[in-house]
Every structure is written in structure tokens, then in C-alpha cells.
């Protein structure tokens with residue numbers, strides 16, 4: 001379970017995150033949506049202990065990230081920008097993470113196969129396509145078989161097959177009683193994957209609830225999003 005309680009993050013006089021409260025429950029894929037600059041990354045960075053909140057709390061399983069005893073076994077994350085060393089082979093990259101978290105080498109092979117990189121395991125990451133790098137990022141997030149998954153734009157760069165794989169995988173992961181928090185700009189994809197939705201705009205929650213509740217009165221999640229955020233141009237990707 002993820003709990004965000006009265007969370008704020010101010011940069012000088014910019015209220016990037018302004019008193020937001022929501023939960024992501026086990027058994028659900030929760031979609032975290034908002035236009036560029038809405039405060040999604042700031043929230044996720046605080047949740048993952050990469051940044052400090054100005055006030056409020058961001059908890060995973062009732063604890064702050066830095067208080068988790070086995071972080072990688074509790075929460076797996078894929079955030080933009082945190083990539084492996086390009087010269088490294090994929091299997092070495094994962095083995096390094098696994099070793100520092102007391103995770104077996106067998107699990108490394110398992111996650112590589114799970115994301116469809118079994119054959120490419122010994123290739124250097126710099127030779128990987130964008131989609132393969134995304135899969136590798138997801139593999140790293142899965143290493144510790146975490147109860148909570150936090151993924152920022154996980155389908156970025158994936159082909160239709162890869163997108164379908166991520167959708168099915170995340171739905172199954174949540175169906176097994178785990179918590180999935182997913183941020184994406186792709187509304188159709190989000191509507192097909194998430195069953196709960198939180199929409200933020202200018203640092204504030206403008207809507208939250210089940211997919212049906214948030215889209216009630218609108219033709220699609222996309223039209224609900226535009227109406228709630230006033231983002232006439234629409235999400236950019």
C-alpha cells in the first residue's frame with residue numbers, strides 16, 4: 001500500500017506539490033496522471049527517498065522509503081533517467097544490483113526471461129534499443145519480487161507487443177494482491193491498464209477514484225483528463 005498524506009514540495013516559491021493526499025491500494029493498478037509539470041515526478045521522487053518533502057508524508061507499507069529494511073524487496077521502481085552504465089552487459093548490471101541486495105543469481109536469469117531479454121542478456125546496454133532498455137529497467141524493478149511497483153512511463157519506447165506485455169503483466173501483478181502505481185501520458189493505455197486513477201494538476205489532486213468514477217460523465221479518460229486539467233493541447237509524449 002502507498003499512502004501520500006498532505007504532501008507538499010516547494011521549490012523557492014513554486015508549489016510543485018501542494019498538499020496532496022491519495023492512496024494506492026493492494027490489488028489495484030493505480031494510474032497517476034497529470035500534464036507536464038503537474039508534480040508527478042516530484043511526488044514519486046519523494047516516495048522513493050530521492051528527494052525530501054517540504055511537509056507531509058509519503059509511505060510505502062506504512063514506512064518512509066529510508067526506513068525500509070529491505071527496500072528492493074519491498075518496492076521496485078522504474079523512473080526516468082536512472083539508467084545502467086552503457087558499457088555494462090545487461091546481466092552484469094542486474095547481477096550487481098542483486099548482489100548488493102542479497103538476491104540470488106537465479107533470480108537475475110528469471111527476470112531477464114520474464115521481460116523477454118533472456119537471449120540478449122550478455123549484450124552491452126549501449127547496443128540495446130530504447131524498448132530493450134525499458135524492459136531492462138522493469139527487470140531491475142522486479143528483482144526483489146516487491147509488494148509495491150512504481151513505474152514512471154513504463155511503456156515509453158516499447159512496440160505494440162511490448163506495450164501489451166506490460167499491460168498484462170501489471171494487471172496480473174496487481175491481481176496477485178500487490179500494489180502498482182503507474183504514471184503515463186498515454187491515456188488509452190492507462191484506461192486499459194489502471195482500475196484506479198489519481199489526476200493531479202499544478203501540484204493538486206483534481207480527481208481520484210475508480211476508473212469508472214473518474215471518467216463518469218465523460219466519453220473517455222482522455223476527455224475527463226482534459227476537462228479536469230484544462231490542458232487543451234493535451235498530454236505530450
Ligand SMILES: Nc1ncnc2c1ncn2[C@@H]1O[C@H](COP(=O)(O)OP(=O)(O)OP(=O)(O)O)[C@@H](O)[C@H]1O
Pocket residue numbers: 011014016017034035036037038039040041042043
Ligand atoms: N529540482 C527542481 N528545482 C526546481 N523546480 C523543480 C525541480 N524539479 C521540478 N521542479 C518544478 O516542479 C514542478 C513539477 O515538476 P515535476 O517534474 O514533478 O512534474 P511532472 O508532473 O513529473 O511533469 P512531467 O510530466 O513533465 O515529467 C514544475 O514546475 C517543475 O519545473
